[in-house]
Amino acid sequence: MPQRATKRGQERTPLDRDCDVLICGASFGGLAVARELASAGAEVLVVDRYEIGERQTSACGIPTDWLYALDLQDSLQQTFAQLVIHTPHATARFDLPWTFSTFDYRALCGLLADQGSFEFETATVNGRTGHTVHTDRGDIRSQLIVDALGWRRVLGSGEPIQPPDAFLSRGLEVHPLGSGQELEVWIDRSYVPAGYAWSFPAENEVRVGVGSFEPRFHVKEPTVRLASDLDRDAIRYQGNWIPHRIRRAAEDGVFFVGDSAGHCLPLTAEGIRTAFYFGLAAGRELKNVISERLTAQHAEGDAAQAVCGLGVRPLSGDRPPAVRRRGVAIARSRRGSGLARSRTPASPGPVEESAVWLGKFRQPSGPIR
Ligand SMILES: Cc1cc2nc3c(=O)[nH]c(=O)nc-3n(C[C@H](O)[C@H](O)[C@H](O)COP(=O)(O)OP(=O)(O)OC[C@H]3O[C@@H](n4cnc5c(N)ncnc54)[C@H](O)[C@@H]3O)c2cc1C
Incomplete structure (x- = not known):
């Protein structure tokens, strides 16, 4: 069982120490690394700004299989065999290739943490x-x-990543109390020109939100409007940026997993199963270093290759070369603040990148020990 020591106010005593493995970030990615290191016999310290x-x-x-594969099924809230897709022209119902489930975040993190030893x-x-x-x-x-922040x-050596000029x-979503039976998405430009909106029921609340691939498009107004269209209250907001490009998984002696490495399926903006997958993979590399089967340098190489193995080229920067509108690449003018036409090549969009990812990414076929 992990020892937890949430420090607040006066209890926030100075922290000055060494450890064998330092995992920064205690969410999906960081806790997956810690799970894998449970039997490594190393002194593992996990830090996060929150409990x-x-x-x-x-x-x-x-996908429900991930919850069972990692023995996290006790956090499961609702399971869906179908996805309902709304467009301005029609509503269609698709059988999913595997069921999807919603889960309770606090419960899942607690269960995952209990499988670690840190x-x-x-x-x-x-x-x-x-x-x-x-x-x-x-x-x-x-x-x-490990940076799972x-x-x-935060621990990268490059320029700070600054929205909205990054990949x-x-x-943004709201979490009104209530219930529902359908996993629903909207592909509808009246909500978001490039992206989708969703409604995910989770027992006694519904998670209603809007995601935009274009970082300059503000999603608050359409999120509130969708909630209103569904007769739901726009309360309990939760929002964030979601990387849609792969970044280097090892850099300057630090390992990156989850969103920090861009381990997120760009089209659907799913980053939980990928954070698990790459968190476990990074944990395995680190375990080999601790047992001296591998040097830290080799492990870094393997982590970097894990990305290349997916067929996605690692990026040197995190700045899109251009904003693409209606097939024309438009770059910011060097002289003025306006937009000028340029020959800058447009980067592959979320659809192309997702196709590459999904072609390689696999569902778990059984329990992951
Ligand atoms: C509105 C929205 C809905 C989403 N829905 C889904 C979904 O349904 N399914 C899905 O698969 N993906 C979804 N995603 C994407 C998913 O949330 C992320 O890809 C996923 O959380 C990445 O996990 P992670 O562990 O890498 O990072 P995070 O989950 O972001 O965890 C980072 C951790 O680091 C901590 N931290 C951050 N900065 C610091 C710091 N400076 N010091 C200390 N601690 C710090 C944070 O407190 C946090 O615990 C959604 C994203 C958004 C924004």
């Missing part, structure tokens, strides 16, 4: 110098560091 499971980071929809501290990670991670409570030193990639989608 484990305190702040929900998604609509919590996932110490936990609440601390905000501010940055890194080499193998020293700086937090608001002090410095933590470790030879093996989400889209910001990011944006998503």
Whole structure:
């Protein structure tokens, strides 16, 4: 069982220590790494700015098989065999290739954490110098560091990732109390020109939201409008940026999993099953380093290759070269603030990237030990 030590106010004592593995971020990606390291015999420290499971980071929809494969089924809320798709012209009902379920975020994080063996501290990670991670409570030193901190990639060595000028989608949802029986999406330009809207029932609440692949498109008004169209209250907001491009999975001695590495299916904006998948993979690499079957440098190479193995080229930067509108690449003018036509090649869109990902990504075929 992990020891938890949420520090608040006066209890926020200085933190100055070493550990074998430091996992920054205690959500899907970070807790999957910790699960894999449970039997490694290493001193593992997990840090997050919030208590484990305190702040929900998604609509919590996932193929049901993943919950069973990781023994997380006790967090399951509702299961759907069909997806209802609304367009302005028609509504269609599709049988899903596998069922989807919604789950309770706090319960899932608790169950996943219980499968690990680590110490936990609440601390905000501010940055890194080499193998020293700086937090608001002090410095933590470790030879093996994982950044599972989400889209910001706080421990990366490149330029800070700055929306809306980065490869990011944006998503916002409300969580009105109520119930429903259908997993629904809307592909409707009146809500979002490039993206989709959704309604995911989860027992006693419904998660209603809008996601836009174009980061400059604001999703609050359409989210409120969709909730109103569905006779739901626009209350209990939850929103964030969602990476839609792969980033390097290892850089400058740090491993990245989940959103920090862009491990998110760009078309659907799903990043939970991918954070599990790559979190477990990174944990396996680290376990091999701890048992000295692999050097840290080799493990970094493997992590980087895991991305290449998916057929997606790793990126050096996180800035889209152009905004593409109606097939014409438009780049920001160097001289003025206006937009000017240019020959800058447009990057592959979420549809193309998803096709590559989905062609390689596999559902679990049984329990993952
Ligand atoms: C509105 C919305 C709905 C979504 N719905 C779904 C869905 O239904 N299904 C799906 O598969 N995906 C969904 N996603 C995407 C999914 O939420 C992410 O891809 C997923 O959460 C990534 O997991 P992660 O562990 O990498 O990062 P996160 O879940 O973002 O976790 C990052 C962790 O790091 C902590 N942290 C961040 N910064 C710091 C810091 N500086 N110091 C300390 N701690 C820090 C956070 O508190 C958090 O615990 C949705 C996204 C949005 C925005």
